[in-house]
Amino acid sequence: MLRDIARAKIELMTYGMNVSETARKTIEGNEKRPLTLADYASTSGISMVLEKNIWVNAPIKDYNPNFVGKTPYTLDFRNGRFFVSSNGIEFEAKPVPVPSYHNGKAQSGEPYRNLAITHTDRVRISPIEGCAIACQFCDLPYEFRYRKKHVTDLVESIRTALSDPIQPAKHVLISGGTPKPEDYRYENEVYRAVASAFPKIDVDVMMVPMPNLLDIQRLKDTGIHGLSINLELYNQDIARRIMHSKWKASRERYLDFIQEAIPIFGEGNVRSLLMVGIEPLEDTLKGVEALAERGCDPVLSPFRPDPSTPMRNEKPPRVDFLVEAYEKAKEIVDKYKGVKLGPRCIPCMHNTLTFPDNSGSYRYS
Template identity: 25%
Template sequence: MKPVHGTDTLELKGDLLTEGVRATAEALDGVGTIYKEQNHGLFGWDLEDHGEEKLPDDFLLGDSTVVQFRKNGRSPFLVERAEGGKLLLQRDGEPIGPVSWIPRPSFYERSTSDGTPMVKIGQIGGEDCFFICYNNYCAHFSKRKECLFCNLVDTSRKYRSVITRKQADQIGETTAAAFREGAAKHILMTGGCFGNEKEVEVVETILAAIRRHTGLDRIPGTLLPSPPEDLASLRRYHDAGIDAVAFSLEIWDEPMYRALCPGKAGDTPRKKFLESLDEAVRVFGPGNVYGVFVMGLEPADSLFEGVDDLSSLGAHVVPFVWSPNPGSRLYGHRAPRGAWYAENVRRFAEIVASKKLPPSINHCRKCDGNNMLHDALDRLTGSRPRPGP
């Protein structure tokens, strides 16, 4: 089916992420039983709170683009159940095309050997990424120095979806269950804002448990720790069995980084990120290192510089699409339009492709629905067909 309003899938994804989406009760039937529901593993991405209501975590457009479901009761986008039971996306009452929810993994119904529900330990992002936050905590909130776009504390208080601190064996057992049933192909593991040298020991213990329970020698996926004081820790992470590493730089423009991330910028200046990324490329190899950004708060040309510099180093970039979330200090602001995101991730994709980086295999376009650069790169390199939604 052709997109309407001259909107291509990339721009549509940008609009869905920044304007949010609604769904009728009939369309939501089966979410939480047959289809994968939201369990807030770290942040909340909806544009409004949804209490106990079961909402999809993400969904697929007709060309298999993964889009995060961000609830907004005033969104022009609506998912409804059409004749024959199929889901149909419409905008302002005009049909756009079919969409589908993502099946719920069966480990969401299981418990670890100590009786903990596995879904409170790790969740599937997109279609194939097992997400674990080993420490849902950030010290910057108590000093009112949290990043202005972040709602970690508010999300954890409101939804209580996950256990804040998980034991290594709980993580190992849950990861094994996710891989065994084929729900996971990669992991994405982060410690929120751990911020001390004990992080490397904690991660080594967890990765050892994952290897023991899954039987894997090396773990496909990405670890997202704080940049270590001692760069030798990067070799320890690698030798503990993880295939890729990422660092969350958040904002490239330095004065804006200091303004938007007052606590984090105080602890971790950009120079420290760049040293960590440079060393990480030496240890993990080009294409197995990622810089993570929040896209939509700084000028596009500024983030473009960051994408250029990081890809020159041998690192991929994951720019998450920002929209203002409840519980963050920027709640009530507006994000740029989908067309702005689409136009600029296309520029980013061109500069990344020009550097001939190895493809991003440890974090892919199926891993999450809140980043558009993987989709743009995929189109540019022509690795998949491009039907409309």
């Protein structure tokens, strides 16, 4: 059974939290730093590390007025320390600050914020702004027009993020939007440029395995460390409705791609995200099993309705639903040697149903 801080993490993801004036002013500091860059549906809140090394991204009303209403949780600051309290119980929390480069600019004049975003210890770049396809839970196609970013700007932004004096990134994720077919070559050029510019840093790629976009062996030879090939949903009727283009790419294609990638990238280096709370739990668990039996780490990501998407008025999944999802998924992955609920990076667990354990499989970069 999940207890105390682990359950609090799930409740924080579900209900969000208030931020006291003192906590707000302390996080903002004299420089008036934002509380969060709120750049993506599942990273719209404040990231914090709680006791027992449990990381969470807790939504706040500023960015999620669509579902953060009356919440029992409040982030407060007293005597030089942050606390999260709820109904008389409180525990220490350490909010992760927005890095100092967030309002800087690349040499070209492009704001870094358009190029790179650091979440906990990982910097994420999105070579494509917007997306060639539209999934109804994702803010990218609804907030940004499609465009390619300059490769040199992207590399420069990563270099800056890695040496940030407040919150230096330790590893890199190159993620979507999905490129148009005519930009597949460009996308692969970004992978090559980043991996060769930072040979000592782990660089992962999160992408849709569209035909002719990703070449598994070439990615490995280029120096890419790991892959995130996200199924998102397992139920095909719901997938067809909500993420039509990804559904058209075919679930079997995703699974075949993942199976092919495992021996090349190795245990723990291929993961796939499943969103929890949009489809029935039994479907999500079928997805967990399909991934685990291929040797892939499933990553459970609670659905967080983004205000800019067509799903803005949906409710996030209930706490008990998430607890059950976590416990049943863990039972499944425990049957498969070498498979864990992902991600393996402990700070990157902040928006997922994953908790560090003593297995030695989870790590800091």
